Amino acid sequence: MADALVKSDFLPKEAHAPVKTGLLFARPTTKTGLVGWLTTVDHKKIGVLYAVFAIFFFLVGGIEALLIRTQLIVPNNHFIGAHTYGELFTMHGTTMIFLAVMPLNAAFFNLLIPLQIGARDVAFPRLNAFSLWVFVAGATIMNLGWFMPTGAPAVGWFGYAPLTSKVFTPDVSADLWAMGLQILGVSSIAASLNFIVTIINMRAPGLTMMRLPVFTWMALFTSFLLVLAMPAIAIALVEVIFDRHFGTMFFEVSRGGQPILWQHLFWVFGHPEVYILILPPMGYISEILPTFSRKPLFGYAVVVFSGATIGFIGFGVWSHHMFTTGLGAVATAAFSLATMAIAVPTGVKIFNWIGTLWGGSIQMRTPMLFSLGFIWMFMLGGFSGIMHSAAPADAQQQDTYFVIAHFHYVLIGGATFALLAAIHYWFPKFFGRMVNETWGKISFWVIFVGFNGTFFPMHFLGLNGMPRRTWTYDSNMEWNGLNMFCTISAYVLGIGIFIYFATVAWSYFKGEKVGNDPWDGRTLEWGIPSPPPEHNFSAIPTVRARDAWWHAKHNLEEAQRDTEAAIKVEAAQGGIHMPDQSWFPFFAGIGMFLAGLGFSNYFPPLTFTGIGLLVVSIYFWALEGPGGYHLHIDKNGNVTESHGH
C-alpha cells in the first residue's frame, strides 16, 4: 500500500504552498512566550490552555461551594446574605458545568484525540484555537458580574423563566449570564464539529472505527451530543435575550407567554448535557482500567454501543427533570419508563468494567484508585438516579438535597474522579514527568473520605424534607447536625483537592522524568516521546489491531516494517507539512467578547465594534493563506525544517 501512496496523483507533490506577505497576512511563527501561546494552533498547546483555564475555574467553583457550605454550617445563619447566596449557587453550578468539567473534557479531547488516532493535529487547527478563545470570552463575561455593582447572576444555573425576566431581575446580571452561556455554546459547537471531522477523516491507516480507542469513541458521541443539544439552549437563550432587550413575550406571563416552554427547551439541552459531562469520563475509565489490569477492555463493542445508546436515549428523557410540573399522567409515565431504560446501557458499562478487572493483574496506582473510586461512586449515583425515575417517589425528592446528593455522586464521584484519574494518568505523556505517586494516593483518600462525608448525608437531609437552594434553615427542622457534618466534610474535600493540585504543580517542576510509556500503555499515544513533538508522529503509525500500541509492542518486527514504509511515503510527499500560527482566532475571540459585553450592557457602540472585529478577523483568517513549513526526518530520527520556496 505504501508504494501505491507514493505514486498517488491525489497527494500533493508540490513541496511548499505559496507564502503570502504583508503585515496582515504574515502568519506569526514565534513558538515560545506569550505570542506563541496566543497564536498557537497546536492541539497540544490548546489542550493545555483549556486545562489551565478549566482547573482555574474548577478551583473558583470549589471556593464558591465552600462558601455555600459555610453559610449552611449552622441554622439561621447570616454569614452570607440571601442574594449573595443566590449568586453563589448560580455561579457554582454554571462554573462547574460549563467552565470546569466541560472544558477539562475539551482539554483531553484536544490532547488525546489526534494522538489516539495517529494524526498530526485536528482537522481545523485555527478553528480549534477559535473555540478556545471564544470559550475564554464566554467564561469571562459570565464571571464579570462579580466585579460589577449589579453582582453576579442569581437566577440559578437552570435560569427558570420568568425569574430571568426584566420584571424580576432588572439588572444586567441576567444578561451577562444569558450572553455568556450563548457564547460558550458557540465555542462548544465549533469545537465539536472539529472533533467529529477529525475522528472520522483523520484516522491512521488501518484504524477502522471498531479499532478506535474507547475514549475517542466517547469523544465522538459527546461531540454529536453537543452539536445536537446546544441549539436547543441557544434558541431558549435567544428568547430570553429578546424578551429582555426587545420586548418580545416568549416568557412574558402578563402577555400570554409560557414559562414552561423554557423548561422544556432547557432540559432538552440539559439532560444530554449530563451525558456530555459523563461520557468522556467513561472513556478515561475505559482506557485506564485495561492499562492497570493489563488486559483489554471487556466487551469493547458492547461498551461502544452502550455509549451510543445512552447518547440516543439521552434525548428522550428530559422531562424527568420536570415530573413536578404537572405533565399529566401519560407523559409522566412515558418519561418514567424511558428514564429506567437508560439505566440499562449505563449498568452494562459498569458490568464491563468489572469484567475488565476480572482475570487481570491489577496494579493499584493512583489513576487506578481514582478509577475504582469512580465505579463505586458512579454506581451509587446511578442507583439514586433509578430512584428518581419512579415519578411518584421523585415528587418527594425533586428539588431537595436528595437530588443534590444524587448528581454530586455522578458529577464528583463520577466525572471529577475520572478527570483526576485522567490528569494523573496522562500527565507524564504531556510533561515528561510523573505525578508524585505517594501524594497522589494520599490526595485520593482525603478526597474520597471528604466527598462521601459531604454528600452521603445529603440523601438523608433531602428525605427529611430539606429543599435545595436554601440560603438558611430554621433550627427546629432536625437538619442541624447533618448540615454541620456535611460542611466539615466539605472542608476535608477541599483540602484533598488542594493536595491533589499542589502535587500536580510540584510534579510539573520536580516530578520524576520518564520515557514514552511509563504505565505500559495500550493506545498509540504511548508510542511517541513524552512530551510529544509538535508533529506528534515521526512516522504515521499503521494500525493492525485494537490497542494498537500494545499490539506493536508485542509484534516489533511488523511495527518496524510499517514505520519504515510510512517514512518513505512522507518523504516522497516532501516531508511533514506543519501549519503556521495565526492571530485571527484570538482576535475573533476578542471580537466575540466585546460584542457580548456591549450587548449585555445595552451599549450598542461596543456591540458593533465587537461584531466588526469578529467579521474582519474571520475574513482575514480566510485570506491569510495556508502558509506553513515542512519537517524532514532522516533515518536516525533527526528533524530538519524547510521554509518557503
Add this chain to the structure above:
Amino acid sequence: MRFSASLRSLARHALPALTLLALALPASGALWLEGPQSTFETAGPVAKGQLQIFYVTLWVTTFLFVGTGAALAIATWKFRAKRDATTNAEPPPQGHGNPFVELGLTVGSIICLVFIAVPTLKGIKFGYDVPNGDTPGKLAALVEKGDAYRVTATGYQWWFQFDYPTEKIQGGGTLVTANELVIPAGKPVHVDIRTRDVIHSFWVPKLAGKVDMIPNRANHLWLQADEPGYYFGQCAEYCGDSHSVMKFRVIALAPAEFAKWLADQKKPARAAAPMAPAPATPAVGTMAILDMMGRDAMAPLSGTGDAREAFKAWQTRQQAVPEDNAKLALISDGRRLFKEKTCVNCHTVRGHEGAGVNAPDLTHIGSRSTIAAGLLENTEARLKDWLINPDHWKPSNKMFHGVGGSGEIVMAGYIKADDNKHPMMDASGQPVRNIALTSADVTALTAYLQSLK
C-alpha cells in the same frame, strides 16, 4: 400474608436503622428522618403511596448494589497484582469479553427495572387526582356531595395565599387566608395550584409530594390528612432571594372543629374598640431598627418543630380570649397607624380599613400560629422583630423594598428603590424611607394585629 407484612415492616424499620448504625451519628444526635418535613413519617394516602414506591426502588437498588459491589470488590481483591509485579512480568491472558455474560446481565437488569416500573405506573395514576375525581365533572360532583374538598393555593414572592372557593362570605366574595391552610381531616382535598409571579412549588412532605406553581398553567394535586394535625410545608422551587424562608403550614381538623373554624374565619375582623381619636405619640422615637440586637440566633424562629405540640398551641390560639381593656387604646392606635402607614394599600383586614390584595390577608392574623409565611412564630416579640426590619428576616421582600422603581410606584415599601431594585441612598448614606416606624408605632401595630383573632 403475614410474611409479606413482616417483610414490609422490616423494610420500613430495618433500613433506616441500619444506615443509622452504618455512619457515625453527628454530634447533635438528631434523628435524621424524623423532622417536621420528613418524607418517612407520612400522614396521608398520597405521601404513603409515594413512600412505598421509594421503598421498592430502595430494595431493588440495594439488591443491585450488593450484587455488583460484591463482584467489584472480589475482582479488585482477587486479581490484584503481586507485590513484585512489574511491567516486565508476563501479562495475563488477553480476553476480550463474553457475549453470554453480557446478555445475561442486560436481561437481568431489565427484569429488576420491571419491579420498579409496575408500582411506578400504578402510583402515577393514583397520585394524579382525588380518587374517582380525575375529570372536572366527577370532581365537581364529589365536592358537591361533600366527599372531597377543594381549595386553591397561590404562590407569591414570598408567601402563599389560600382560597376557599366554596366558602361564601356574607356581603360577597369567598374566604381567603394566607400561609396556613386549614383542611378537613380524613377527606381528600383537591388543591388547585397557581402563582401570581414566578414559579413556586407547593410541598407538604408528610401529606404529598410537590407540584410546581407555574405561571399560565393550571396545575393541581390532591392530598389527604388521615388524622387531625399540624403539618409543615415549604416552597420547593427557587423563586428569588427569600425562597428558603417561604414556608407554610397545613392544619387538618376534625369535621366539627373545621366547621367552627370556617364560621370564625368568615366573620369580619374583630373590632376591639371603636376608632378612637389618636392619642399623642412621641414626635420623635428611636429608630426601631436598633431594637433587635442581641437575640439568640440559634433559637428556633418559627416555634417548636414538634407537630403535636404545635397543633395543641394552634388549637389554643383559636379560643376566644377575654378583652384586655388595658390594651384597647393601644389597639385602636395600631388600627389608625395601619391606615396611616399605608399598610391598608396592600393588606386586607375584612371589616376594617384594609382592602389591598397584593399582600397576605390579615383579617384573622391573630388566629395563626406563624407570621411572615411560616417563618416566625406569631408572638408579640417576633411580630415586633418583623415589623422593625422585615428585610433582615425575608431579604428583598416587597413590604420593605416596594414594587416599582423610579417610575410609577406599584406598592410603596418601607424604603425607596431604584430601577434595579437597589435601595436609594440619601446624602448621608442612609436608605430613603417611605415608611418609618418608631418603637411606639411598632408596639401599637403589634397590639392591633394580635387582636385580630
